Amino acid sequence: MSNLSSNHARGLLITGIGGMALTVDIPLIRLADGEPWTILLLRGLATLVVTLVIWGAWRMLRGDAPALIPGRPGLAVAGLYSLASLAFITAVYTTSTANLVFILAFNTMFAALLSWIFLKERPRPVTLAAMLVMLIGVFIIVFDGMSSGHLLGDALALFTAFCIASAITITRASGRDMGFTALVAVAAPLLVAAFMVSDTGLQVAAPWWIIFNGAVITPVAFFCLATGPKYITGPEVAMFYLLETVLAPVWVWMIFSEVPSTASMIGGTILIVTLVLHSLWQLQDGRRRRAALAVRHPA
Template identity: 60%
Template structure:
């Protein structure tokens, strides 16, 4: 196996682990039963502390830990992930889980567009067609929300999708290891959460669930998902959010008996089938692996 293909395979494995871990974040937030800003404070604060602790242990054992925030690009990536963390939690509390994860899957389209605009990675016709189908799927979900009072939550989900795609694109353009930058980013929402909680009070009925996601789930998922673009393309990284799209509604249905609306299922099905078809096409035999993905 060539070095380029080995790095590509490594990137796929790392990103798959991150995507799989992320599927249980929303159920854990829901199980905690707390106020949005209290969740932001506890989730972000524990993630930041876990990141610093992991980095310090790494420094003691291996003596060569990655840079926490690598330069201006690292600061930009941290700002994007930090803001996405806030919009994500706001979406959790203002729209259905199915709507949230289906719209988050749309970051594949945003990553493709941003890669085209800023990295000169021109999408092929099949990708453009897939983007058109996905736009239709998201439109069905959002239009259905207009009469259900969840439009604000859907817009928070769209904002999260754009922010995550932007972070993936900047990471890919820089070629730097942003694994810890994505985690250090949680310091900003933690501070903002602290300010808000000081005014409205702290309420999380089952805080251990949030501590679990902050100390284990998020460090693992964000480190892997932020490292992936070093080895594979932005659209490929974004496609691993499909795991969250498919599995999170299943976990929520099993735990909370929350059944998605008909429009959400239709729109989500369009998204999922389009992503699967495009993934099979893009990663199939004979497709050239981009040189940039070799890291």
């Protein structure tokens, strides 16, 4: 029983580190000040190189490195992360940072819904109520995006959230270690970006920011977030994306003075408050359940 609690705590720590690292992803993309395909190329190339170096060193020194793509579940997860990467980079340039991260936070509820459908992990009534409230928040943001010209970016953000939630669900169902899978998934978007850039050349003002992002921030963030489902539930993993929802707009506001629209703030506030309250309830409920199991099955 103590081993179960230890694994859960390990999962929360690993995923928390990944979520915190992810908060600076968008600010670094914006600081690089480049054309989307160039950004995707440099970010993906740096991530792929670092990933292969770390994986190769791990395999040589210890011999127990996880598979880069573990079977068919790994292919599915890699494909979903590839689609998410393409949609995310495009969304960064077609909607506001606040809209993007607020809508991405909906992946928590996508994860709960997909776990219900495919893993038979029926959401509690509290989770269903939270889904309904969050739908209202997303609707407010997207409706505002229709009038402000951000509809495409908002739709891409929603698609990104769905892809990430789907990848989390498959990882949880398979029980496989997908830490490296999420990182090598950049290979497909990288090839697309390389083709697009071949005619125009690299267009970026400060490449060091995006290279640092790809070489350090992205590997740490996605390795941790993709490893989390091995130890904790999909909705719990998705919860840590809330850190980006809360902090990324703060960093962008501090660096670029980008102020969210009124509708974005209203919808975002609904999302954040609902997620915080639901997450606190979920963690407390999880503690009660583990405590009950510990009483019934003492070690």
